[in-house]
Amino acid sequence: MTQPVIILARPQLGENIGKTARAMLNFGLTELRLVNPRDGWPNPAAGPAAAGADPVLAEAKVFDRLEDAIADCTRVYAATVRKRDMPKPVVTPERAAQEVHTALAQGACAAVLFGSERAGLDNEEVALADTILTVPVNPAFGSLNLAQAVIVFAYEWFKQATDTPAHQSYTDLPLASKEELQGLYEQVEAALDEKAYFRSIDRRATQVRALRSLWQNCGLSAQEVQTLRGMIKSLARPHRDD
């Protein structure tokens, strides 16, 4: 197994099964299991809601009992926001995703259970899980629907699976080298000297430092340095009638 299984226990609307498939595939999850779907399976309302995630629906496996749906799993998480009087650990989606990655790396099969739209998982279903997964929500308004709860877990799983850089440049334009920046600094300062911008020798050093910081914080590309140098050159030019 290279990914966790998503199990829907007693899902009601085909539309929500489709939305779950869409949520899953956005984050690279394709293993869907359905336990006792209320309106049978396949369900014609699922496809349109899947918005193209039809392969997930086509491969979905159906079970009569939750016990059978989790039989090959070694780690099972029950997604619920309600407090249960059960001595089970409760983890965040982030922590669950970390644990799932560990389990998968050991070759185990891990599953996350989601209950019916109306009332979530019942206590018998939660009891079959090792761990409770609770999405932290606004205590005054906890109203995540089925596909939204799936999205949050799947997002955390995919985030950890892919390790997208937190911060990156969108373009391939290389940053300016320090030499290019130095050329800009000197050109600007020479042009300002020419126009007597600096009031005194004493204050010049401080003002130059402030200007150089300003350019430095811009994160200029090599091309942007050229653009600025052209602009400065044009501004510094004498008027036609000077």
Added chain:
Amino acid sequence: MTQPVIILARPQLGENIGKTARAMLNFGLTELRLVNPRDGWPNPAAGPAAAGADPVLAEAKVFDRLEDAIADCTRVYAATVRKRDMPKPVVTPERAAQEVHTALAQGACAAVLFGSERAGLDNEEVALADTILTVPVNPAFGSLNLAQAVIVFAYEWFKQATDTPAHQSYTDLPLASKEELQGLYEQVEAALDEKAYFRSIDRRATQVRALRSLWQNCGLSAQEVQTLRGMIKSLARPHRDD
């Protein structure tokens, strides 16, 4: 400001505005701004989709121009998955949430822009933002809808705002003390000695260590230790007709 503003540029369906409000309030966000909503505002389709997040809709502010909607903001993020040929940094939702927390701590106003359902933000709109926010999704199937993209950002923001413990015990049952565990260990081992479970003195030490590890890894509560001790006592009792 204690929270970021969510701005929908040219949203089309009232239903999606309602779903956005619901997504926001789940994660404690209440400041919604709408720029040029296609079907005007208020929109009767928004309320039912908000599933109780009506106060967010009631307080939503409407603008004709995106420039006006962001006028009081110092940091603006544009949510988009499409590559833009713009020299702007691109960040993950996690990083954007971190930056927003920093901006809010400095008393600034931060906003996240989301485009229309059909085609997202246009280039003019993205150009007004400081930074591009891209949710990492399956490269073979990127199909997050508007409210789903809002959920991922809002979830990351709320996660950082609330600092929910990654792992916690669901019940208030205290864990067993080491003294209570020691009592269990000794009772079990005495009972096993009685039944000649250990084959030899040599192997007894190894077997005892394995059993004690087993109990230790169970993370037993004080009450569970009592339950086990009662069970062992009962099992160790001679048969009625012994």
